[in-house]
Amino acid sequence: MVKSATLDIVEGMAQLEEVLLITPSQSPENSDLISCNSVWVACQQVPQIPRDNKAAALLMLTKNVDFVKDAHEEMEQAVEECDPNCGLLNDSEEDNHNDEDEVFGFLTSKACLKKMQILVTENGKKDQMAQLHDIVDISDEICPSVDDLALTIYPPICHLTVQINSAKLVTVLRKALEMTKA
Numbered sequence: 001m002v003k004s005a006t007l008d009i010v011e012g013m014a015q016l017e018e019v020l021l022i023t024p025s026q027s028p029e030n031s032d033l034i035s036c037n038s039v040w041v042a043c044q045q046v047p048q049i050p051r052d053n054k055a056a057a058l059l060m061l062t063k064n065v066d067f068v069k070d071a072h073e074e075m076e077q078a079v080e081e082c083d084p085n086c087g088l089l090n091d092s093e094e095d096n097h098n099d100e101d102e103v104f105g106f107l108t109s110k111a112c113l114k115k116m117q118i119l120v121t122e123n124g125k126k127d128q129m130a131q132l133h134d135i136v137d138i139s140d141e142i143c144p145s146v147d148d149l150a151l152t153i154y155p156p157i158c159h160l161t162v163q164i165n166s167a168k169l170v171t172v173l174r175k176a177l178e179m180t181k182a
Contacts, residue, residue, distance in 0.1 A: 001049050001056055005042065012039035054124045057132040061117045064139045068113060071146050072106035078154070105169045109146050112173045113139055116180045138176040145169040 016035040050056040116139060124132060149165040152158070 001059075005045050005049055008042035008045065009039065012042045015039075052126040053129045053132045054120065054126045057120055057124065057136050058117060060136045061113060061120065061139055064143050065110060065113045065117065067143045068106060068110045068146050071143075071150050072110065075106060075150055075153070105146065105149055105166060108173060109142055109169065112176055113142060116176060119180050134179055135176075138172070138179050141172045142169075142176060145172045 012035065016039055019035045050059050116135060120132065120135060145165070145168050149162070149169050152161045152165045
């Protein structure tokens with residue numbers, strides 16, 4: 001996070017410098033203001049950076065929980081808007097909505113990330129940099145796996161692709177839980 005914030009500031013400064021060198025200094029251009037604003041915004045992010053590894057890990061886990069929650073809501077909306085004949089849902093409309101959620105893997109993924117959050121909150125130590133980094137890395141793998149699964153359940157559906165992406169998500173979730181347990 002520190003590296004990213006620093007790079008944002010340096011890149012913004014480089015852009016601003018480039019714009020100022022190209023544009024005559026007598027007339028402020030819109031690009032001058034935009035470049036200056038991007039540096040300002042990047043600098044304002046610095047105080048928001050977590051002060052220790054545990055806080056940074058918890059922030060990243062929270063972002064990942066929010067991502068999965070958003071994906072879940074998007075998928076719920078897609079299911080609600082879906083024509084029963086289009087192939088998104090193969091079973092009758094009488095199916096329990098929770099079964100649909102579980103098939104899509106969103107609730108399990110969200111629960112796994114929340115469990116990781118709780119365990120880091122309760123047991124994580126600020127000086128466990130490598131372990132916290134590993135937990136964040138594996139949590140970062142969950143989101144693309146959820147996204148891949150979500151994309152495969154839009155029509156036209158290839159059931160094999162859904163099964164493959166489901167299996168990938170299960171593998172990532174198991175790995176995440178094993179890592180967090182350790």
